[in-house]
Amino acid sequence: MVELLVDQAGEKQLIVIFTESSTAPDELKVSDLRTGQLKFKRFKTGNKMILPSEYWRKLHSTYTIRDGYKIIIERIPSTDQYEMVEKTVEQRDLEQLAVTEPYDSEPIPNAATSRSLTVIDERRRPWTFDYRVTRRGRVLSGPQWQNFIRDNIVRVGDTVSIERNDGHGYPAE
Numbered sequence: 001m002v003e004l005l006v007d008q009a010g011e012k013q014l015i016v017i018f019t020e021s022s023t024a025p026d027e028l029k030v031s032d033l034r035t036g037q038l039k040f041k042r043f044k045t046g047n048k049m050i051l052p053s054e055y056w057r058k059l060h061s062t063y064t065i066r067d068g069y070k071i072i073i074e075r076i077p078s079t080d081q082y083e084m085v086e087k088t089v090e091q092r093d094l095e096q097l098a099v100t101e102p103y104d105s106e107p108i109p110n111a112a113t114s115r116s117l118t119v120i121d122e123r124r125r126p127w128t129f130d131y132r133v134t135r136r137g138r139v140l141s142g143p144q145w146q147n148f149i150r151d152n153i154v155r156v157g158d159t160v161s162i163e164r165n166d167g168h169g170y171p172a173e
Contacts, residue, residue: 003071003073004072004073005070006069006070006071015050016040016071018048019047024040024046025042028040030073085138093160094154094156096140096145099140114131117140127144
């Protein structure tokens with residue numbers, strides 16, 4: 001599920017904020033039962049997306065949408081090929097988690113692009129970590145990583161798993 005926050009519901013176009021990460025994908029295709037195919041495109045840089053007039057007219061004539069409304073997209077096709085990231089925590093991972101397992105391709109492409117990763121823990125609390133790809137592997141760090149470790153009582157030897165699911169963000173165990 002992806003949540004879009006309506007920023008500007010104008011007469012000619014719809015501008016939304018992509019809330020899954022700090023950078024929206026270049027394009028987000030959505031099929032709606034009433035309006036058919038819709039195509040949001042990233043607006044310049046960052047997390048704003050635009051629904052051009054040809055799609056906005058179809059959506060606006062079917063639904064009432066105003067500034068501040070939320071648009072929930074329930075099913076996102078798994079064409080992004082997200083892989084599960086799993087790591088047994090070592091002592092140095094308590095400061096920043098380094099996943100050194102080799103991958104054929106980037107396991108979480110949106111995070112690699114935006115340099116942040118939002119996960120939802122088992123208690124449905126969101127956490128946003130700094131995410132970067134280094135020679136050592138993929139690294140999760142930042143103040144929220146430290147809070148996640150403390151609040152979830154993560155210890156050396158525990159396993160941290162991050163996987164894509166149908167909920168908003170990525171579940172973390």
